[in-house]
Amino acid sequence: MAGEGRQAVVSVEHVSKYFGVGAARVDALIDINLDVYPGQVVGLMGPSGSGKTTLLNCIACISQPSSGRLTLDGEVVYDDRWLKADLRRLRLDKIGFIFQYPNLLPFLDATDNVAVVLRLAGLGSAASLSRAVELLEYLEVGHRRHALPKQLSGGEAQRVAIARALANRPRIILADEPTAPLDSQRARIVMDLLRRIAIDQNAAIICVTHDEMILDRFDHIYRLRDGRLDIEAPAGPRLEPAAR
Numbered sequence: 001m002a003g004e005g006r007q008a009v010v011s012v013e014h015v016s017k018y019f020g021v022g023a024a025r026v027d028a029l030i031d032i033n034l035d036v037y038p039g040q041v042v043g044l045m046g047p048s049g050s051g052k053t054t055l056l057n058c059i060a061c062i063s064q065p066s067s068g069r070l071t072l073d074g075e076v077v078y079d080d081r082w083l084k085a086d087l088r089r090l091r092l093d094k095i096g097f098i099f100q101y102p103n104l105l106p107f108l109d110a111t112d113n114v115a116v117v118l119r120l121a122g123l124g125s126a127a128s129l130s131r132a133v134e135l136l137e138y139l140e141v142g143h144r145r146h147a148l149p150k151q152l153s154g155g156e157a158q159r160v161a162i163a164r165a166l167a168n169r170p171r172i173i174l175a176d177e178p179t180a181p182l183d184s185q186r187a188r189i190v191m192d193l194l195r196r197i198a199i200d201q202n203a204a205i206i207c208v209t210h211d212e213m214i215l216d217r218f219d220h221i222y223r224l225r226d227g228r229l230d231i232e233a234p235a236g237p238r239l240e241p242a243a244r
């Protein structure tokens with residue numbers, strides 16, 4: 001399996017997370033253990049309310065676990081409390097997040113939607129633009145670089161959003177149902193892109209999905225049920241990349 005034997009990029013140890021107190025307490029995550037290695041793409045499945053988004057948010061340092069330990073790219077960032085003072089910086093440096101819907105800024109064209117993240121990270125304006133165009137080309141939407149979000153198809157917009165998530169070369173990419181709005185052929189193209197990104201950038205990718213059609217695209221499938229995580233048998237041999 002890709003990457004195993006090397007150091008995990010994401011290591012979740014005994015992480016629990018609850019919301020509320022007393023009778024209103026909801027145990028959203030219970031003793032979660034999960035390691036993801038460089039080059040791996042893992043799937044996270046489970047019914048609505050099982051804790052998928054909560055787990056991604058904890059890994060993204062958006063949501064604070066209640067207990068446990070979280071190591072990102074070799075650095076312990078949470079050990080029963082946050083150990084890093086600047087979580088925003090950590091997120092910018094290490095994590096790319098892809099949402100179910102592209103969430104592009106409607107008044108910026110495709111290039112600027114990507115470049116804005118680079119400027120936030122401190123890159124100059126000319127360098128941001130050229131890196132943004134390079135990323136759009138990598139995702140095969142370079143020809144749409146001047147289009148506004150409303151002029152893009154669903155698949156194109158999702159690829160611009162992926163380009164934005166990749167802008168800072170994150171080691172960790174978290175995707176919350178990125179293929180949900182796409183038809184199965186486009187979903188496969190997006191999954192193949194994620195695979196290429198994992199390999200090219202030595203990144204770990206965790207992808208929430210409900211889509212049974214793309215399960216062959218993952219190295220491992222994890223299932224959440226009522227806040228508990230099980231690993232499933234490997235998804236089987238990967239098929240050839242989808243025809244374009």
Ligand SMILES: Nc1ncnc2c1ncn2[C@@H]1O[C@H](COP(=O)(O)OP(=O)(O)O)[C@@H](O)[C@H]1O
Nearest residue numbers: 019026028046047048049050051052053054055
């Ligand atoms: N901010 C919150 N406050 C209280 N309960 C929450 C909050 N976020 C999620 N939950 C609860 O935690 C559980 C897991 O939710 P979530 O992670 O969103 O599930 P999924 O993404 O698998 O649908 C659910 O019972 C949900 O109601």
Ligand SMILES: [Mg+2]
Nearest residue numbers: 052053054176
């Ligand atoms: Mg969710």
